Structure formats: C-alpha cells, structure tokens
Amino acid sequence: MRADGEKGVDDTDRRHLRRAIQLARLAREHGNHPFGSLLVGSGGEILAEHENVVVTQRDETGHPELTLVRWASRHLTPEARARVTVYTSCEHCPMCATATYWSGIGRIVFALSSAQFREMLPAGTPFLAIDARELLARGNRRVDVSGPCPELEHEARAVHDGFWR
Numbered sequence: 001m002r003a004d005g006e007k008g009v010d011d012t013d014r015r016h017l018r019r020a021i022q023l024a025r026l027a028r029e030h031g032n033h034p035f036g037s038l039l040v041g042s043g044g045e046i047l048a049e050h051e052n053v054v055v056t057q058r059d060e061t062g063h064p065e066l067t068l069v070r071w072a073s074r075h076l077t078p079e080a081r082a083r084v085t086v087y088t089s090c091e092h093c094p095m096c097a098t099a100t101y102w103s104g105i106g107r108i109v110f111a112l113s114s115a116q117f118r119e120m121l122p123a124g125t126p127f128l129a130i131d132a133r134e135l136l137a138r139g140n141r142r143v144d145v146s147g148p149c150p151e152l153e154h155e156a157r158a159v160h161d162g163f164w165r
Helices: 011-029 064-075 094-103 114-118 132-136 150-158
Strands: 036-040 046-051 085-090 107-112 144-146
Touching: 011 036, 011 046, 011 085, 011 107, 011 150, 036 064, 046 064, 064 085, 064 094, 094 132, 107 132, 107 150, 114 150, 132 144
Parallel strands: 085 107, 107 144
Antiparallel strands: 036 046, 036 085
C-alpha cells in the first residue's frame, strides 16, 4: 500500500479533490462547517456535489457525504454505486463512512485525514477517533479508501483556518 492510500491518488483524483475543497470553501462562505464532497461516475463525470449544511439547515447530519449517499441511493443501481467514487475535502466521519458502506459506494478519496483535521480542533471538542479506513475494514464489503493527499494538504487545511477556534 502506498502512503497516500490503497490505490493512491492520481491527477484525476487531485482535480476532483480540488473541487471538493472549493465546495468546502463555499460551505464556509454560506455559514456552514467547511466541508465539501462530490460523487463521480466510473467515466469521470461529476454526478452530484454538495457542501455541508449543518448550520443553515440546523441539521447535525447535514454532512455533504451523507447527502451524496442519499442521492446515490435514489438515482443509481447497486451495480452503479459500486463503481462510483466519493471525493471529500476531509476524510469521512464515522457516520458518513457507515452510510457510504451501507449504500454500496465503491470508493472514497479524501484530501485531509481525520487525524489531520482533529489537530485543528480546540481542546474539548467532541469527536469519534476512528478513521474511515479502520471502520470500513470491519465490514465484509470492500470500499477502497485513498487519502490523505499530501500535495493538497495545505489547500485542504486553509479552508479551516480560524474556523474552529
């Protein structure tokens, strides 16, 4: 396994991760937590994208990954879901990783790891310290996980600068 994930992160992945980071920036500009995600088909086409809406919709489950899982479940067959990728500005939280698992989505790629994100949180902030790769390894359905992306760490962190303190 490579240091940047099971399959590694290639140029196409980095392009989609940059879009996820842009969506995170938009989420912050709209008054939400700075997270963004997009769902990409097996041919490289963007199927759906979403930004975090936890604050503006007053919904603690308003994570973009969860919204994309719901979209995929409504619009894609199980076979198609197995071939799509969720790109995220930050690694899936346990809630989103579990939803991704149950949806049958086949791949996750993230720019910033949960561990890197937790370093930015103020002391006492609640979190579940289980990474997506670790959680998903406990299931009997394979979900490929690639990330973090060292080349985009600065960009992925920048969108969080000053937000959590």
